[in-house]
Structure formats: structure tokens, C-alpha cells
Amino acid sequence: MTSLGICLLLAVATSPFEVRLSPPEPLQGQLLLIDIPEARPSDRLSGTFDGSPIHPFWDARGRLRALAVVKLQRPAGKASLTLRLARENEPPRIRNLAVRVRAGTFPxxxxxxxxxxxxxxxxxxxxxxxxxxxxxxxxxxxxxxxxxxxxxxxxxxxxxxxxxxxxxxxxxxxxxxxxxxxxxxxxxxxxxxxxxxxxxxxxxxxxxxxxxxxxxxxxxxxxxxxxxxxxxxxxxxxxxxxxxxxxxxxxxxxxxxxxxxxxxxxxxxxxxxxxEADLSEDEVPASPPATPAPASGPTPASEPAAEPTVR
Missing domain, CATH: 2.70.70.10 (Glucose Permease (Domain IIA))
Incomplete structure (x- = not known):
């Protein structure tokens, strides 16, 4: 392969692709929704967020999306998001992003x-x-x-x-x-x-x-x-x-x-x-579902199935 060909391949592999995050700056313990607007039907997405694998999926509108989670115990600050977009007949494209994690309020x-x-x-x-x-x-x-x-x-x-x-x-x-x-x-x-x-x-x-x-x-x-x-x-x-x-x-x-x-x-x-995540798959995004009102008084409390082990 000529030097020009090698340069072209490297350019494709390192060329950025658009990534949209919702919310852009998630709180501790929140779900993170990842969108790849430029994805083609045969594309494959993989990657990690803060050391854990992302979970990609295609929705009914033909959008390539993925889910990730900010761990509750993670300190506020920058978290690493690495995405790998594989496309037929092309080298995989890689994007590395720093996602700002905001501190939550936990009474x-x-x-x-x-x-x-x-x-x-x-x-x-x-x-x-x-x-x-x-x-x-x-x-x-x-x-x-x-x-x-x-x-x-x-x-x-x-x-x-x-x-x-x-x-x-x-x-x-x-x-x-x-x-x-x-x-x-x-x-x-x-x-x-x-x-x-x-x-x-x-x-x-x-x-x-x-x-x-x-x-x-x-x-x-x-x-x-x-x-x-x-x-x-x-x-x-x-x-x-x-x-x-x-x-x-x-x-x-x-x-x-x-x-x-x-x-x-x-x-x-x-x-x-x-x-609250915008997972609407209608052509016109649906309105958010009704949310029960916050409690005005105490609600009986509970704990997880196997309390000694934290997941």
C-alpha cells in the first residue's frame, strides 16, 4: 500500500463522529443515554464508560443508541467515555470523551x-x-x-x-x-x-x-x-x-x-x-409520562434483596 493510502486509512480511523449525550452532565447514580446520529444500518457500536461496558441498541426509528450508568459511589468530576464505531469496509472509528459527572444530593x-x-x-x-x-x-x-x-x-x-x-x-x-x-x-x-x-x-x-x-x-x-x-x-x-x-x-x-x-x-x-429518559420511538417525540407527586409524608422503607452485597 502506498503512503497516501495509509494516510487515508488513518484519517478515516481517527476522523471524529458525532456523539450526543443525555443528560450532557449526568449526576451520580444516573442513567446516561448515548446517541450516534450519523450511524448507518450496518454499523456496530461498542465501548466503555468509566471502566464499564456500554449497552448499545437500535430503536424503532433506526437510531443507534447506547446506555451507560454513572455509579452512585463515583466521585464528581471527569469520567472517560470511549466509543468504537465499526463500519463495513472501513477501519473502526474511535472517540474518547471526558464526561463531567455532577454531585448528587442524598439526604x-x-x-x-x-x-x-x-x-x-x-x-x-x-x-x-x-x-x-x-x-x-x-x-x-x-x-x-x-x-x-x-x-x-x-x-x-x-x-x-x-x-x-x-x-x-x-x-x-x-x-x-x-x-x-x-x-x-x-x-x-x-x-x-x-x-x-x-x-x-x-x-x-x-x-x-x-x-x-x-x-x-x-x-x-x-x-x-x-x-x-x-x-x-x-x-x-x-x-x-x-x-x-x-x-x-x-x-x-x-x-x-x-x-x-x-x-x-x-x-x-x-x-x-x-x-425521564427520552426513549420515545414515535416519529414525533411523545410528551414525558406523568410523574407521581413527591410524598408529602413518610413512605415505608425498604432495602435490597441481598443487603450485605452492594452491586
């Missing part, structure tokens, strides 16, 4: 729960370990095929209380972070799927009680805790808004409510950032 909360959830009896240890193993197996094999369409919605009409990332102290001794959002509700109130997907876990867990996990594809999961009743089973395909369970007070709780969590791969993130 403190003091709660009182049954002491058995802080110092579980020895006979409960095998159950807790089995719950953790079941969760680990689910999140170790995400389905890369996107199953949802359009924006996600809230799973119930209750008021939102305990928010994502809150610093909690239990019984004045044990401290932890809150890895989801608590939504008020009476026992038996309906719980709906926030988006289309497949139920990959139905389990009564020591900490999270009646638990469902839905795989939405592209590495995205939603988790529903403290249910009193299941309306679906493992392996069931569900649609957005479909009844999947009933609000309860099972597991480590201070009262009846729903705990909703979201994960990208194994990384938990704020469910509100998913529901």
Missing part, C-alpha cells in the same frame, strides 16, 4: 426495623446466601436484544418517598445506601411492569420479600420488592403497564409499599432517570 434517614434483619439468626444465613446467588445468576447473563419500546412508566400511582441513594441508619447502628425508590401503597394495590420484557426471577427473598425481576434487554433490568402476590411467573413475557404483582409488606420493611429498582448489567441506578 440521611433514620429507620427502625425488626432486629432480625440487622443481625439475622444463623438459620437464616443459607437463605440469604441462596437469595444472593439467585440474583447474581440473573445479572450475570443479560439479554442484549432490546425488548421495550418507547419511554418507561412508573409501576404504580402511589407517592414516592425514600429516594435513590439516600443514606440510611437502621436502629441507630447499621448504615447503608438505598438502591431504589419507595412508592406508597396499600397491601394488594396493583404493580405494573415499567416496560416490556421477560420475567427472569420470581422469588421470596429474606430482605426484599416477594421479588420480581424483569429483563428489558440491552442490559436493562427492573426489580420489584416486598410484593404480597405474584401475577406472573418466571419466563413470562410482559408488556408495559401489565399487572405483574401486588403491593405488600414482606421482607425488611417498616410498612406496606413498593420498592422499585433498576440496573444496567450489575450496576444499580436511579429509576427516575430511566423514566
Amino acid at each position: 440521611e434517614q433514620t429507620l427502625t426495623v425488626d432486629p432480625k434483619f440487622l443481625a439475622p439468626p444463623k438459620q437464616a444465613w443459607p437463605k440469604i446466601a441462596a437469595d444472593q446467588k439467585a440474583m447474581d445468576q440473573v445479572f450475570s447473563a443479560p439479554d442484549s436484544e432490546k425488548k421495550w419500546r418507547g419511554r418507561f412508566v412508573w409501576p404504580s400511582d402511589g407517592r414516592r418517598g425514600g429516594g435513590f441513594g439516600i443514606r440510611r441508619t437502621f436502629n441507630k447502628t447499621q448504615r447503608s445506601r438505598h438502591w431504589g425508590i419507595d412508592i406508597s401503597g396499600e397491601e394488594g394495590d396493583p404493580v405494573a411492569a415499567i416496560g416490556a420484557g421477560v420475567v427472569v426471577l420470581k422469588r421470596d427473598c429474606y430482605y426484599s420479600g416477594g421479588t420480581l425481576v424483569v429483563d428489558h434487554g440491552a442490559g436493562l433490568y427492573s426489580l420489584y420488592f416486598h410484593l404480597s402476590k405474584y401475577e406472573v411467573g418466571e419466563g413470562d413475557a410482559v408488556t408495559q403497564g401489565q399487572l405483574i404483582g401486588r403491593v405488600g409488606a414482606t421482607g425488611r420493611v417498616t410498612g406496606s409499599h413498593l420498592h422499585i429498582s433498576t440496573k444496567l448489567g450489575k450496576i444499580p441506578f436511579d429509576p427516575q432517570s430511566l423514566i
